[in-house]
Amino acid sequence: MIEFDRPWALASLLVPLLVTILALQARRAPRASTGTLELWKQVPPEAARAPVRRSSPPWALLLLVAALCAGSLALAGARAPAQSSPRWIVLLDRSPSMYASCGGASVLERALESLDAQLVGAREFRCVAGQFVSAPEPLVPQSWLARPAGDWDEPEWERLDTPGSVWVTDSPSKSPLHASVLRVGCGQSAGLELAARKGLFVDARLEGTAFGQLALSWSEARGVARLPAPQEALLSIVVAGDGPSRSVRCAGRGWSLEGAARAFSPVFDEPVEVWLACEGESVVRARPGRIEVAWDGAPKLAGDDLEFALEISRRLDRACVASIDAPGSGPTEFRSGEPPLPEAPTRSYVPWLATLAAALAFGSLAARR
Amino acid sequence: MDLPSERLGADSARVVLGGSFRERLERFAATVRASAARDEGRAGIAPGQGVELEGHRPYREGEDLRDLDWELLARLGRPWVRVRRQERGERLALALDTSASMAVGSPSKLEHACELAAALALATVTGGGSAEVFAHGADGSVERSSLRTRRDVPALLEFLRRRLARGERPLREVLSAVGRVRARRVIVLGDLMDVEPVDVLALARRGTRVAAVAVLARRELAPRAAEGVEWFDPESGDALALALDAATLKAYGEALEGRLAAWRSAFARRGAAYRVTAADAAFETLAGELVR
Numbered sequence: 001m002i003e004f005d006r007p008w009a010l011a012s013l014l015v016p017l018l019v020t021i022l023a024l025q026a027r028r029a030p031r032a033s034t035g036t037l038e039l040w041k042q043v044p045p046e047a048a049r050a051p052v053r054r055s056s057p058p059w060a061l062l063l064l065v066a067a068l069c070a071g072s073l074a075l076a077g078a079r080a081p082a083q084s085s086p087r088w089i090v091l092l093d094r095s096p097s098m099y100a101s102c103g104g105a106s107v108l109e110r111a112l113e114s115l116d117a118q119l120v121g122a123r124e125f126r127c128v129a130g131q132f133v134s135a136p137e138p139l140v141p142q143s144w145l146a147r148p149a150g151d152w153d154e155p156e157w158e159r160l161d162t163p164g165s166v167w168v169t170d171s172p173s174k175s176p177l178h179a180s181v182l183r184v185g186c187g188q189s190a191g192l193e194l195a196a197r198k199g200l201f202v203d204a205r206l207e208g209t210a211f212g213q214l215a216l217s218w219s220e221a222r223g224v225a226r227l228p229a230p231q232e233a234l235l236s237i238v239v240a241g242d243g244p245s246r247s248v249r250c251a252g253r254g255w256s257l258e259g260a261a262r263a264f265s266p267v268f269d270e271p272v273e274v275w276l277a278c279e280g281e282s283v284v285r286a287r288p289g290r291i292e293v294a295w296d297g298a299p300k301l302a303g304d305d306l307e308f309a310l311e312i313s314r315r316l317d318r319a320c321v322a323s324i325d326a327p328g329s330g331p332t333e334f335r336s337g338e339p340p341l342p343e344a345p346t347r348s349y350v351p352w353l354a355t356l357a358a359a360l361a362f363g364s365l366a367a368r369r
Numbered sequence: 370m371d372l373p374s375e376r377l378g379a380d381s382a383r384v385v386l387g388g389s390f391r392e393r394l395e396r397f398a399a400t401v402r403a404s405a406a407r408d409e410g411r412a413g414i415a416p417g418q419g420v421e422l423e424g425h426r427p428y429r430e431g432e433d434l435r436d437l438d439w440e441l442l443a444r445l446g447r448p449w450v451r452v453r454r455q456e457r458g459e460r461l462a463l464a465l466d467t468s469a470s471m472a473v474g475s476p477s478k479l480e481h482a483c484e485l486a487a488a489l490a491l492a493t494v495t496g497g498g499s500a501e502v503f504a505h506g507a508d509g510s511v512e513r514s515s516l517r518t519r520r521d522v523p524a525l526l527e528f529l530r531r532r533l534a535r536g537e538r539p540l541r542e543v544l545s546a547v548g549r550v551r552a553r554r555v556i557v558l559g560d561l562m563d564v565e566p567v568d569v570l571a572l573a574r575r576g577t578r579v580a581a582v583a584v585l586a587r588r589e590l591a592p593r594a595a596e597g598v599e600w601f602d603p604e605s606g607d608a609l610a611l612a613l614d615a616a617t618l619k620a621y622g623e624a625l626e627g628r629l630a631a632w633r634s635a636f637a638r639r640g641a642a643y644r645v646t647a648a649d650a651a652f653e654t655l656a657g658e659l660v661r
Contacts, residue, residue, distance in 0.1 A: 029597035035470030
């Protein structure tokens with residue numbers, strides 16, 4: 001099957017249809033009335049019986065019609081349909097505790113049963129256990145049901161903190177921003193926890209600062225609730241930095257900040273993105289679910305404060321909002337029972353069809369000559 | 370490759386007689402009148418006299434042998450015929466074929482036949498005679514329109530414009546109606562495909578001269594080579610698809626010539642005139658020849 005981005009453009013298929021009809025009419029032996037049919041019947045029988053001769057097949061017409069059809073399909077945005085079943089990526093914790101016995105089966109086996117039951121219909125998985133392995137069927141390789149030999153490496157959870165990912169673990173060491181979590185354990189009912197954390201926590205010490213005010217304005221504009229504690233928040237903006245305070249100045253496009261800041265402690269176990277650096281030292285950095293600010297007190301903002309606000313706002317969007325324009329869903333919330341799914345991959349046929357149409361059109365022109 | 374029907378335009382069952390036809394008709398009548406006056410002045414012939422000798426010209430195949438001047442033949446060794454001037458006060462009957470096949474051509478054969486009929490009738494009235502046109506009407510019966518004076522011309526033209534080439538309108542029915550009137554001259558206008566020479570020549574009784582004009586479409590007279598044509602007979606509904614190559618066209622040409630020659634020969638034997646004309650030809654030439 002083929003799906004179309006602009007199905008109304010399929011009406012253009014009438015053009016090749018019309019061309020075909022007109023061309024075939026033109027090719028048909030013309031009908032001419034005469035009062036002398038008896039005379040025509042007197043021509044030698046071999047001539048009378050001879051069928052009306054046709055020239056070679058109308059290659060130019062056939063190629064032209066094919067080119068028009070291909071062009072119409074390209075115009076309509078033909079593409080392969082989205083896969084019918086959602087595609088999930090499962091990050092499986094194969095730490096030793098997951099192989100503890102639990103009523104005749106391991107915690108991991110119980111977890112897989114639960115996962116299988118809860119994701120009915122979503123049978124296409126990519127299971128990950130420390131490394132990315134494709135294992136669509138069965139759910140996991142049989143070998144994974146046995147405890148891994150040797151040392152166990154913690155999965156890189158952050159690499160799959162995306163919509164459509166499910167972390168299966170008995171003791172999550174990280175809190176996902178976008179992934180769902182299947183928290184399992186012996187003696188407790190396993191349940192799929194959708195990424196339920198929401199809202200924004202802003203450190204009270206930032207309230208008087210330009211950055212804090214900006215974050216609060218952003219959360220208000222985006223409809224993100226402000227939470228009193230960082231534990232439940234999707235994103236926390238906190239004051240960090242434990243080095244000595246020193247005066248720094250940094251500038252962006254038309255704006256500048258000047259004030260005292262403390263140095264951040266280095267981070268090795270998770271990704272860090274520097275948002276703002278002054279004189280070689282980062283003063284604002286982003287970690288998963290957490291924005292850290294190193295300002296000691298309120299820095300002085302000068303120049304184009306609107307440009308500054310836009311720049312920080314864009315970064316906050318990227319940090320927290322996967323699909324801010326998605327209608328009907330809040331930017332940082334997942335509706336109950338609807339875990340965010342990855343978009344099913346589709347393949348557009350438009351370039352291929354456009355190339356084909358051009359080639360056929362050239363072929364038609366060549367055939368006419 | 371050119372196709373006859375496309376090149377010549379679509380068939381039409383209706384008679385138009387539009388455009389400059391009325392002016393051409395008047396000019397034709399004036400020419401006839403001037404010619405008659407000139408002849409009268411030269412020969413001193415008074416109106417009402419019989420058929421008068423106008424002169425001689427070479428004999429053409431199919432002409433009435435009664436007009437052959439045997440004395441000139443004996444003297445010169447070549448056949449010459451006497452050319453007679455139309456008799457004053459003669460009564461002309463025109464039989465018009467309106468069968469469906471007369472719609473063929475562009476202009477149609479019927480259009481050209483009506484032009485000829487109008488011209489011949491008007492020329493006759495101009496010469497002091499009267500004319501009647503016989504043709505099938507809309508209800509299938511044979512109707513007639515008389516032209517006794519020039520004032521009757523509009524009525525005649527209206528009569529002709531109401532003719533429709535459709536259905537099977539046997540020309541024999543029209544000939545039968547014409548045979549019931551006492552005309553000095555009868556001219557049959559049609560493609561003459563559904564009658565035989567004997568049907569027309571039956572009208573050539575004592576004191577009645579008969580002429581027949583076969584009006585054929587250009588595609589019938591001289592079809593051109595084409596990849597393929599489906600010939601269609603509008604009267605019978607039969608169709609025949611043919612590739613119009615040189616051999617086929619040659620065979621058709623021979624068949625057509627054979628038929629025309631048979632008519633020409635039959636009419637010549639009875640001293641009657643037989644002419645073939647194309648539907649897209651100017652009516653003045655043939656009409657002028659027929660009224661002489």
